[in-house]
Amino acid sequence: MKTLIIYSSKTGNTKKVAYGIYEGLKDEYDLSIEDMDNIKDLSLLDDYDTLLVGFWIDKGTANSSAKKFIKNIKNKNIALFATLGADPSSKHGQDVIKNMNKLADKSNKLIEVGIYNGLVDPKLLEKLKTKPPLFLPKPILNKMISAGEKSREPNEEDMNDAIARFSKALKKVS
Template sequence: MTKWAVIYSSVTGNTRQIAEAIAQKADDADIFRVQDAPQDLSAYDVVAIGYWLRLGQPDPLTLKYLAGVENAKVVFFQTHGTAPTSEHAITSFARAGYHLGAGCEILGTFGCRGKINPAMLEKRKQAGPDDPHGGPQSEERWRLAATHPDAQDIAAAQDLVERMEHKLVLKARFAAKQAAKLAALQQQRKQE
């Protein structure tokens, strides 16, 4: 059985919804707000860390926490007001990985749209036409974000758990095969 730590930061509730979906799907999971999460994660097989985006990277609380995460198999999940396939969304995963502590392995990622903080949305509505995040050109993006996370996003987040657990099984099989090959090679060398 795979033991999960699901750690999240959420202001509007978007990332919390995804965290709860992941924790519900995992057979054995502990869920924490980032400010309450343990620093010692050695009891967990998978550490899922979720956040909202600020300035194209995880929010400040999560950034601070990431530096202390060491020697863990990590899954990132994020919510944001833009398309999950946008450059903004994709590069933010790289920025999250950059802030991880030593010895971590990133197993996978998940991102979905999420409602924009109402205070931020009002600020964006007042932005001029040169602001890439505001103005009338962004209204469709805001409209789409307001409908997420939806049932499809929740199902996709739960599917992530299955995919990551399957990946762990495949990695363990591969490691066992490699160890067997190495043992056979060492045995052969002893006989020569």
């Protein structure tokens, strides 16, 4: 069974998780890894039985290019992973999981979903502090800033969870 890990990463968090999964599982499974931005022809996906697709979270769901990419995947075993600037175990994190479960086309078999910590882009955090969007209510803005200040890069615990989670998922479809 050939598996492709595909990722979309803005600040390096999702790339770090993708490569953590790859390094942790490459000796056990037939894996390849690719940056989503480098995939110009979706026919490349025809060579793979299973896709592990990673992305960063924007407004509670996959970033727009990843969302579009995922919608175009058909008839595959698919697993999704994401990085999030808020605590993955928070209510927002749980809402993100629900949204992730709705991303893949119904022709796919969704085998696993996981979210991991991601450090919020310091430029975005500074922008929220100095030039907040006018449409954003103050309490929500303050929550976003607070979560951003507490955010962190994916760590060893995140990597170990991702490796275990996706190894178990791949075993199910092997």
